[in-house]
Amino acid sequence: MSVFQTTPLPPRVLFAAPSSGSGKTTLVCALLQALKERGLSLAAFKSGPDYIDPMFHRRVLETPSYNLDLFLLGRGEKGAARARQLLAKHGEGVDLAVLEGAMGYYDGVGTGHEASAYDLAAATATPVIVVVDGRGAGLSLAAVLKGMASFYPDSHVAGFIVNRVKPMVYAHFKKAWEEGSGLKALGCFPEMPDCTFSSRHLGLVTAGEIADLREIMQKLADQAEKSLDMEAILECGGTIVHRRPFVVRRREGHLMVPQSSIKRCAASLSHNDERRTMNDERFPHIAVARDEAFCFYYEDSLDVLRQCGAELVFFSPLHDKVLPPCDGLYLGGGYPELYAGALSDNVSMRQSIARALVQNLPCFAECGGFMYLHEYFRTADGRRLPWVGAVHGETFMTKSLRRFGYVTLTAGTDSLFGPAGIQIEAHEFHYSDSTDSGSTFTAQKAGSARTWPCMVVQGNLVAGYPHLHFAGNPEWAAHFVQAARRHAAPGVSR
Incomplete structure (x- = not known):
């Protein structure tokens, strides 16, 4: 009997735009809140590597939002298949899966469309609603929409929403826009200055930093009910899907971690065992930093670690006094620079992490987490604040974005993630730098011949600016968990 079952993709719709800054996130949050109040079950996804937009989705739905990145999940059909698996898993049984595109709809690696929102729509046969900025536009907006829909024959574009336009202007041009573009108008959204989200160097501020977010979401939802054609949007997400079915084959009770990886990680694991406890030595405990300073994690990366047998223990380098008992440590990205003084003042936590790393605790630190492991953080006025000190310098x-974009990493030596020579898809996006960004891996920018050294490898420590997605290759997660299991002393209380 086959261990596979067939799972159809859920009803779904993807919101895209001609460019960044068109207001997709605000509109998607408004729609999610409005549909939630109607009693619909929803799932949210983000195209690309962005961490911040999914935080807004999560705050609205009170469940995780997931990234579907066709570079980090694996290039070509490998990534497309994994994206379909994740969409099927997280969208199983929902009334509608809402996908938010990144950047411009066709914008991908280099000058092409690889890993773009368009690629995601094509890989998952998802109908697309284009969000366009209507400020100062008349009939010319129809030309933009027609171009978006006809740029590729299989554009998947089914309709449009005009953002930042007065309802009376929308009503005046609606017929002309529909006739000129050949697309269905699905509503408009006026400018709402009291409902905007602030931005800073890495994009929008995080959802947790907006004190009145609930009130803002309610206003946005009320407006969505007034000026969006909700029934037509739901129909768009359902009827086109039924005409373009996709069936995903997945293992019963599993996500997408290959059995070979799991066996190498822990031969005796039972992934559906609900009896895991903090005292069960079979399951290594990986401490994950998660607070205001460290908040950039892909939910599926955390799920893959769990599937490989890890128990995740969340802690705060800002607020807790010491590292919790653990067999491994994961320091993700975020905004440590905004909390540099508080992180420095928490001496007991810094010393606790430093001692654990001296004892060769398996640790992966990316971007903000990598920054925190340095000896010092240098402020704008030249002060040097002590940080953990595990990484020299x-x-x-x-003042500008450093080494932005997708990269492929090649390991120059054995490390926590596997043997020398392995290649890992990753992404960099940061406005900071280091006196020593590492040299154990070589990064090659996607779509370019440009390369540079990166990543610090010291025993069981792997740290650097690149962000990884464990769902892209569960082998990395399996090696990490296996190292944590080896580090754990059998029979010794943590």
Whole structure:
């Protein structure tokens, strides 16, 4: 009997735009809140590597939002298949899965469309609603929409919403826009200055930093009910899906971690065992930093670690006094520079992490987590604030974006993630730099011949600026969990 079952993709719709800054996130949050109040079950997804937009989705739905990144999940059909698996898993049984595109709809790696929102729509046969900025536009908006829909024959574009336009202007041009573009108008959204989200160097501020977010979401939902054609949007997400079915084959009770990886990680694991406890030595405990300073994690990366047998223990380098008992440590990205003084003042936590790393605790630190492991953070006025000290040198903020984009990493030596020579898809996006960004891996920018050294490898420590997605290759997660299991002393209380 086959261990596979067939799972159809859920009803779904993807919101895209001609460019960044068109207001997709605000509109998607408004729609999610409005549909939630109607009693619909929803799932939210983000195209691309962005961490911040999914935080807004999560705050609205009070469940995780997931990234579907066709570079980090694996290039070509490998990534497309994994995206379909994740969409099927997280969208199983929902009334509608809402996908938010990144950047411009066709914008991908280099000058092409690889890993773009368009690629995601094509890989998952998802109908697309284009969000366009209507400020100062008349009939010319129809030309933009027609171009979006006809740029590729299989554009998947089914309709449009005009953002930042007065309802009376929308009503005046609606017929002309529909006739000129050949697309269905699905409503408009006026400018709402009291409902905007602030931005800073890495994009929008995080959802947790907006004190009146609930009130803002309610206003946005009320407006969505007034000026969006909700029934037509739901129909768009359902009827086109039924005409373009996709069936995903997945293992019963599993996500997408290959059995070979799991066996190498822990031969005796039972992934559906609900009896895991903090005292069960079979399951290594990986401490995950999660607070205001460290908040950039892909939910599926955490799920893959769990599937490989890890128990995740969340803690705060800002607020807790010491590292919790653990067999491994994961320091994700975020905004440590905004909390540099508080992180420095928490001496007991810094010393606790430093001692654990001296004892060769398996640790992966990416971007903000990598910064925190340095000896010092240099402030804008030249002060040097002590940080953990596991990585030599200092880190500091810069005035421009550094090494932005997708990269492929090649390991120059054995490490926590596997043997020398392995290749890992990753992404960099930071306004900071280091006096020593590492040299154990080589990064090659996607779509370019440009390369540079990166990543610090010291025993069981792997740290650097690149962000990884464990769902892209569960082998990395399996090696990490296996190292944590080896580090754990059998029979010794943590």
